[in-house]
Amino acid sequence: MKRKQITIMENGPYRVEGNVPLDEVIMVSQGGHREYRKARSFQTRGEYLLCRCGRTSTPPFCDGSHCKVGFDGTQTASKMPFEERARVLRGPTLDLHDDGRCAYARFCHREDGDVWSLSEKSADAHLRREAIKAACDCPTGRLVHYDKTADYAQIEPVLEPSIWILEDPDLDVSGPIYVRGGIALVGSDSSQYEIRNRYALCRCGASCNKPFCDASHVDAGFRDGIDSK
Ligand code: SF4
Ligand code: FES
Secondary structure (H helix, E strand, O other): OOEEEEEOOOOOOOEEEEOOOOEEEEEEEOOOOEEEEEEEEOOOOOEEEEEOOOOOOOOOOOOOOOHOOOOOOOOOOOOOOOHHHOEEEEEOOOEEEEEEOOOOOOOEEOOOHHHHHHHHOOOHHHHHHHHHHHHHOOOOOEEEEEOOOOOEEEEEOOOEEEEEEEEOOOOEEEEEEEEEEEHHHEEEOOOOOOOEEEEEEOOOOOOOOOOEEOOEEEEEEEEOOOHHO
């Protein structure tokens, strides 16, 4: 079977290979935290093209609009491995590694505090669980805990390889492409990005850290129009 892989086309879409399931998922606020709710599954074949410029009329798929609008999809993000880019916040039972890549999805905030303060209070069993939940729900892979009570094991959610098209109705915007389960990412120059369990790709075309989402879709007021199709 073909390996699951996303290839970035130069100034064009993402080519997804390997029969990767594709869903639309809504981010909702529930009490003082955020949750994911699956809205629909898209019918796909083994390979498909996802829009990267934000201008398609067939969202989330590419319709060739990037050519008409002269999309500049230059990939400017660092390819240094996560651990070399991350800063470390030390807590009593958890260390939090944080590379700062944020899609403003807001899962890092929970009823009892944000992931940074919760990690600092991780001697408390409940707050430790909340810290882990907050980090593991972040779609960008920005936040990774290491367990100081278990040989410094990395704490990552187990994710089936899949792609979620995120929507953020609270802000009335459409969000990034949440890539789950260690799907390979290849640049338009054929160079490989580090394989990660979670990452968020820009699909509004406005990110200053392409191919990754940097939350620019919020300021851009990006709406994909999926619901109106
Ligand atoms: S993308 Fe991650 S770090 Fe940014 S707000 Fe969301 S959960 Fe927090
Ligand atoms: S989708 Fe978030 S910056 Fe483009």
